[in-house]
Amino acid sequence: MVSTPIRVGFxxxxxxxxxxxxxxxxxxxxxxxxxxxxDDVAAxxxxxxxxxxxxxxxxxxxxxxxxxxxDYVRDGGGLLLGLRAVSAVEPLGIDPVAPDAVGTASxxxxxxxxxxxxxxDHPAVEGFGGLRIPIADHGTxxxxxxxxxxxxxxxxxxxxxxxxxxxxxxxxxxxWHHGDGAVLGASTLAFGADPADxxxxxxxxxxxxxxxxxxxxxxxWFDRPVDRGGxxxxxxxxxxxxxxxxxxxxxxxxxxxDPNGLIEHEGRYHVFYQYNPAGxxxxxxxxxxxxxxxxxxxxxxxxxxxxxxxxPDRDGCWSGCAVDDDGTPTLLYTGGRGRKQLPxxxxxxxxxxxxxxxxPANPVIESxxxxxxxxxxxxxxAEFRDHNVWYEDDQWHQIIGSGxxxxxxxxFHYTSEDLRDWTYEGTLLVGDEADSGAVWECPELLRLGxxxxxHVSNYEDVVYFVGERSDDGFEVESRGILDHGDFYAPQSxxxxxxxxTWGWLPxxxxxxxxxxxxxSGSLSVPRRIDVDDSGxxxxxxxxxxKDLRETQYVDSAAIDLDDERRELPAxxxxxxxTATISLRDADxxxxxxxxxxxxxxxxxxxxxxxxxxxxxRANASEDPRARSDEQRMGVTPYDExxxxxxxxxxSVIEAFVNERHCLTSRVYPTRDDSTGxxxxxxxxxxxxxxxxxxxxxxxxxxxxxxxxRSTPATR
Numbered sequence: 159m160v161s162t163p164i165r166v167g168f169x170x171x172x173x174x175x176x177x178x179x180x181x182x183x184x185x186x187x188x189x190x191x192x193x194x195x196x197d198d199v200a201a202x203x204x205x206x207x208x209x210x211x212x213x214x215x216x217x218x219x220x221x222x223x224x225x226x227x228x229d230y231v232r233d234g235g236g237l238l239l240g241l242r243a244v245s246a247v248e249p250l251g252i253d254p255v256a257p258d259a260v261g262t263a264s265x266x267x268x269x270x271x272x273x274x275x276x277x278x279d280h281p282a283v284e285g286f287g288g289l290r291i292p293i294a295d296h297g298t299x300x301x302x303x304x305x306x307x308x309x310x311x312x313x314x315x316x317x318x319x320x321x322x323x324x325x326x327x328x329x330x331x332x333x334w335h336h337g338d339g340a341v342l343g344a345s346t347l348a349f350g351a352d353p354a355d356x357x358x359x360x361x362x363x364x365x366x367x368x369x370x371x372x373x374x375x376x377x378x379w380f381d382r383p384v385d386r387g388g389x390x391x392x393x394x395x396x397x398x399x400x401x402x403x404x405x406x407x408x409x410x411x412x413x414x415x416d417p418n419g420l421i422e423h424e425g426r427y428h429v430f431y432q433y434n435p436a437g438x439x440x441x442x443x444x445x446x447x448x449x450x451x452x453x454x455x456x457x458x459x460x461x462x463x464x465x466x467x468x469x470p471d472r473d474g475c476w477s478g479c480a481v482d483d484d485g486t487p488t489l490l491y492t493g494g495r496g497r498k499q500l501p502x503x504x505x506x507x508x509x510x511x512x513x514x515x516x517x518p519a520n521p522v523i524e525s526x527x528x529x530x531x532x533x534x535x536x537x538x539x540a541e542f543r544d545h546n547v548w549y550e551d552d553q554w555h556q557i558i559g560s561g562x563x564x565x566x567x568x569x570f571h572y573t574s575e576d577l578r579d580w581t582y583e584g585t586l587l588v589g590d591e592a593d594s595g596a597v598w599e600c601p602e603l604l605r606l607g608x609x610x611x612x613h614v615s616n617y618e619d620v621v622y623f624v625g626e627r628s629d630d631g632f633e634v635e636s637r638g639i640l641d642h643g644d645f646y647a648p649q650s651x652x653x654x655x656x657x658x659t660w661g662w663l664p665x666x667x668x669x670x671x672x673x674x675x676x677x678s679g680s681l682s683v684p685r686r687i688d689v690d691d692s693g694x695x696x697x698x699x700x701x702x703x704k705d706l707r708e709t710q711y712v713d714s715a716a717i718d719l720d721d722e723r724r725e726l727p728a729x730x731x732x733x734x735x736t737a738t739i740s741l742r743d744a745d746x747x748x749x750x751x752x753x754x755x756x757x758x759x760x761x762x763x764x765x766x767x768x769x770x771x772x773x774x775r776a777n778a779s780e781d782p783r784a785r786s787d788e789q790r791m792g793v794t795p796y797d798e799x800x801x802x803x804x805x806x807x808x809s810v811i812e813a814f815v816n817e818r819h820c821l822t823s824r825v826y827p828t829r830d831d832s833t834g835x836x837x838x839x840x841x842x843x844x845x846x847x848x849x850x851x852x853x854x855x856x857x858x859x860x861x862x863x864x865x866x867r868s869t870p871a872t873r
Contacts (some may be wrong), residue, residue, distance in 0.1 A: 236372025282367030
């Protein structure tokens with residue numbers, strides 16, 4: 159008895175395989191099923207769904223059959239591709255990038271879908287109550303999936319869970335909107351073995367959801383975002399997450415790391431960043447793009463760069479910078495392919511910087527220097543990446559991050575007349591491995607008045623050197639750490655009166671928590687970076703951030719404390735606080751933020767008599783997946799008041815001390831009422847002067863509510 163009017167054409171080319179026979183038997187008990195051969199495809203346009211379930215490579219598909227299937231989808235049909243049939247997306251003209259991993263997996267533990275949380279209302283997974291859905295527990299499963307590469311046109315809905323292990327790089331479900339129709343690729347939907355009852359029930363619900371969603375027609379809510387509207391839909395899904403930053407630059411969803419290509423062009427500020435469109439994990443890096451007219455309010459733009467399947471950046475378009483080449487915005491970025499990482503170039507094709515053309519001669523430098531023992535590692539034949547480019551003395555200069563084997567990190571110096579032909583000039587500076595790391599990533603050289611600042615990222619810290627260049631390289635006069643917390647890979651934008659610097663704020667919770675959240679990472683607020691008259695580095699929040707201030711809860715209050723604690727008349731998750739702290743004879747002054755009424759959750763920020771700022775995360779979150787350690791930063795001077803400016807934003811804490819020292823922290827309070835503020839003096843008297851608190855506004859315009867069909871439709 160057929161339980162639904164959905165008409166399914168089950169495509170069989172030749173004798174059915176065991177997988178096809180099992181899937182056909184399953185479907186025949188649920189749908190109005192017709193078995194169609196390849197000769198019948200052109201006559202099957204009336205079916206709501208065509209299901210091609212194939213355990214073999216479909217590359218031998220007849221051109222006529224491929225054309226008929228493509229026409230069927232373009233005219234509004236729904237196509238379900240199971241197992242290795244997912245590879246047919248290329249010959250069908252659905253996606254120019256085919257799955258790169260084709261094989262057979264042996265299943266010995268509950269295995270199935272690692273679903274993306276931003277799509278947890280898809281009909282295939284509604285009602286499951288979790289993102290990890292096992293649909294097989296034994297046997298072998300033929301598959302065709304994206305691993306090293308991603309589809310160019312499709313949206314990844316799910317990856318793979320295997321036993322207790324998440325496998326995010328192993329895609330399992332991809333959706334395409336093609337013409338007026340829809341395609342779903344389900345590489346792990348197997349029917350050849352009988353799993354345990356509960357897992358079989360999962361598989362049946364998922365498979366039915368695939369068929370019925372395709373029969374209902376394309377749903378743009380699950381399309382790959384390609385424009386501002388698509389990214390706003392993603393942001394709307396995450397808007398209620400209390401850990402999501404509201405006024406920091408963050409990805410619309412998924413993954414963000416290094417800021418890239420920061421440039422002011424035609425009166426607008428452009429921030430590009432490392433982005434993975436397939437989920438909240440580092441993989442197959444593209445360039446995301448955010449733009450602002452005022453450095454305060456931001457909007458998403460289409461992705462600027464994507465890996466080229468046949469190019470030197472096949473495995474990722476990694477970090478780089480932007481320059482203005484006589485009116486043409488130009489990107490220098492690292493392309494990764496196999497064990498090589500080399501500089502590549504792209505130029506803007508319009509003033510909005512939405513479209514870029516990669517140079518056909520990429521890579522523009524063919525190899526790392528040969529007269530230096532460049533560090534080789536397991537993953538790279540030469541650690542050689544990340545670009546900082548500037549124009550000086552009638553030529554272009556570039557430094558590239560690297561490492562000298564058994565010595566330490568380095569920045570290689572190149573020059574060029576045209577950004578394409580580069581001459582190696584030597585090492586700008588070589589560090590000591592024990593002191594500043596074996597590899598330097600994301601090097602940047604800035605001219606700050608009479609001094610220069612070189613900063614590098616060494617996997618752990620952002621180390622900076624203040625000094626000047628000479629014929630012998632960079633002469634270091636002082637050095638330090640740019641930020642003592644969760645901050646990495648900064649890059650700067652040249653503006654009229656100096657530089658603004660952003661850094662990547664990585665998560666301080668485990669990979670599973672990031673997957674469940676649906677997003678990972680943020681960028682810092684823009685920082686004004688310079689040196690004072692004595693040559694010491696200064697860091698201050700950009701002046702424009704004051705425009706975010708909305709409600710003021712406390713206005714320049716003076717608080718005298720004597721070994722006591724006071725709750726403050728302000729609360730929230732998006733706040734700015736300013737204060738001047740004098741310890742007098744107290745051991746410490748502690749500001750408690752994100753505090754619950756019973757104080758079970760709280761993050762304590764202390765200024766101590768040992769000249770330290772300490773962020774204690776021991777009670778910051780009841781989520782065991784979040785880090786609970788202390789972060790410490792030495793501050794000076796002690797013999798005069800400490801100036802503190804603090805930004806709180808969801809899970810971000812950015813502390814600026816004496817306009818010199820920075821400590822960024824990530825915390826994840828779990829309770830809705832963990833929003834309180836309190837201040838305490840420990841062991842004596844202290845004064846908190848000029849204490850002010852503002853609620854800050856949202857840098858991203860709220861998206862509209864989703865419009866869904868009230869009832870499913872069939873073709």
